[in-house]
Amino acid sequence: MKKKLIMILAAVLFVSCISIMPAMATKYATFDVLDTCITIGESFDVNVSVYDDGTLGDLTAFGFEVDPLSSLTLFSYDYATLDTNFDNGGTGGSYVGGLYNGTGNAGTDALLATLSFTADSTAGTDTLNIKGMFDGDFSGLFYVSGDEDIVGSIDIDVIPPGVPEPATMLLLGAGLVGLAGFRKKFKS
Numbered sequence: 001m002k003k004k005l006i007m008i009l010a011a012v013l014f015v016s017c018i019s020i021m022p023a024m025a026t027k028y029a030t031f032d033v034l035d036t037c038i039t040i041g042e043s044f045d046v047n048v049s050v051y052d053d054g055t056l057g058d059l060t061a062f063g064f065e066v067d068p069l070s071s072l073t074l075f076s077y078d079y080a081t082l083d084t085n086f087d088n089g090g091t092g093g094s095y096v097g098g099l100y101n102g103t104g105n106a107g108t109d110a111l112l113a114t115l116s117f118t119a120d121s122t123a124g125t126d127t128l129n130i131k132g133m134f135d136g137d138f139s140g141l142f143y144v145s146g147d148e149d150i151v152g153s154i155d156i157d158v159i160p161p162g163v164p165e166p167a168t169m170l171l172l173g174a175g176l177v178g179l180a181g182f183r184k185k186f187k188s
Contacts, residue, residue, distance in 0.1 A: 027051075027141055029064075029112075029130055029152030038119055039161045043078070046115045048096075048130060050141065050150060054106035057144030061089055062112055063097035064132030064139065064150050074126040074158045075119045083111040089138060096130075097138055119158045129153045 032047040052059050066077050077094060085105070086098030096113050117128075132150040134140030141148040 026149040029150055031154040038158050040119055040121055043118045048113050049109050049111045051109045056146040058104050058106045059110055059143055061099045061142040064130045066094045066130055068131040072126055074122055074124050075117045078116040080113045080115050082113050123158050123160045125155050125157050127153055127155050
């Protein structure tokens with residue numbers, strides 16, 4: 001009976017500890033696509049930022065995967081450039097990570113990195129995803145007083161190269177006829 005009571009108390013204690021442990025918070029990244037008209041074959045950049053509300057202190061490091069599900073079909077990831085406030089934390093392949101080298105960033109919108117892409121040969125809409133689930137091994141967001149996951153996604157449109165409008169072609173044609181007439185007048 002005593003052994004059964006100890007087992008029940010141990011189970012209650014275990015469940016109590018699990019239920020009061022804070023859940024890992026998730027911070028959603030914001031994206032700024034620096035080109036508003038991305039055409040087939042064009043290179044373009046996307047800034048990735050997070051707002052640090054300051055509750056966990058300064059952001060000290062970050063790490064995330066670009067396109068973690070390898071689902072991009074209309075453009076390909078080329079490389080990342082870290083913001084000047086971050087030193088390289090092992091950036092390579094589709095992984096982007098940095099170590100903060102500034103004096104403080106709590107309560108600010110922190111630019112993490114600029115991601116560079118190249119649009120392929122098909123027009124349409126594709127979804128860019130990033131994911132950094134905190135694993136204690138340089139993935140996620142690291143603060144002075146805690147850690148968080150980072151996720152984010154944005155739809156990006158790729159359009160075909162511009163085709164001249166009929167009015168533009170008409171204007172060009174009228175200009176050429178005018179130049180020909182002007183030249184003929186001076187010849188005679």
